[in-house]
Amino acid sequence: MDAWIVSLLxxxxxxxxxxxCGDGSLAAQLSSLGHDVTAIDLDPGPAHAAGVPARRADMAAYEDDPxxxxxxxxxxxxxxxLGAALDRAxxxxxxxxxLVVDEFAWDxxxxxxxxxxxxxxxLLGRFDEPVKDPLARWREAHADCTSARDMLAAIDERFAVTGVRRVPYLHRYLEGPARLRxxxxxxxxxxGFRLTAVTRVTDGT
Structure with a gap:
């Protein structure tokens, strides 16, 4: 159970x-607590395999009730x-x-x-051999991922941020023992970072 997310609800x-929603595990956890959860993903296959009725959808174009x-x-x-996805949110x-964001800040x-x-x-068997230039390999591996700098700036443009803190993340990526954290x-x-935000209040002018 993701205690941090649950504590915010x-x-x-x-x-x-x-x-x-990925493999649907978070959606399943939140549903088990009695919440009305809609799960979406570009590839809902892993969630379906876990018994979670996720919808195939692109966040940037998703339509639904509030x-x-x-x-x-x-x-x-x-x-x-990125902007289109957050505009829809x-x-x-x-x-x-x-808005609750738990994210990877690769940059x-x-x-x-x-x-x-x-x-x-x-050591954990995730990679076959040592990497000669770790930072170059890291940057190449995440070249298609949006940076934390850009995510934070885009969120701030559209929402009123109520909290943000930096957190360790690499141990989660490795799925290793607790000692790694x-x-x-x-x-x-x-x-990594964890962020909460709320919709902006406008005066209608």
């Missing part, structure tokens, strides 16, 4: 959009065009609705973090 039931909460968990950096949120990783990531990946937290610049 009003009492059930609320209407939630899981935008970019939602109380929109959750983007490790999905916004894959959404293109703003349009789909009910007045006072909440914050430095050489030391990249080297640690690939070395740990070799402790090591990452002590040794490296955080490469």
């Amino acid at each position: 009003p009492a059930a039931p609320v209407r939630i959009l899981d935008a970019g 939602f109380d909460v929109i959750v983007m968990s490790l999905s916004l950096h894959h959404m293109h065009p 703003a349009a789909l949120l009910a007045p006072g609705g909440r 914050w990783a430095d050489g030391a973090a990249a080297a640690w990531f690939y070395d740990a990946g070799v 402790e090591i990452e937290e002590v040794r490296h610049v955080p490469t």
Whole structure:
């Protein structure tokens, strides 16, 4: 259960959009708490395989009734065009609705973090052999992902940000033991962020 996301939700039931639901695990968890969850993804196959009735949809063009909460968990950096996806999120949120973003900030990783990531990946069997230029490999591998800088700026243009903090992320990427988080937290610049925002209030003028 994602305790951070759950802690931000009003009492059930609320209407939630899981935008970019992946394997559907978060949508299933939120549904189990009594929320009315709609899950969408460009490829809903993994969610369907897990028994989650996700819809095939592009966030940038998605139409629906208003939602109380929109959750983007490790999905916004894959959404293109970024502005269109966030414009739709703003349009789909009910007045006072909440945007919850749990994201990967690949552009914050430095050489030391990249080297640690690939070395740990070799030890865990995620990679076959050591990487000669970890930072170059890292940047090449994530060239198609939107940067944290751009995501944060685009969100700020469209929403009133109520909270943002940097968090470790590489251990999640590696899916390694809990000890990895402790090591990452002590040794490296955080490469993730968690953000909450609400729809902007206008005076109608």
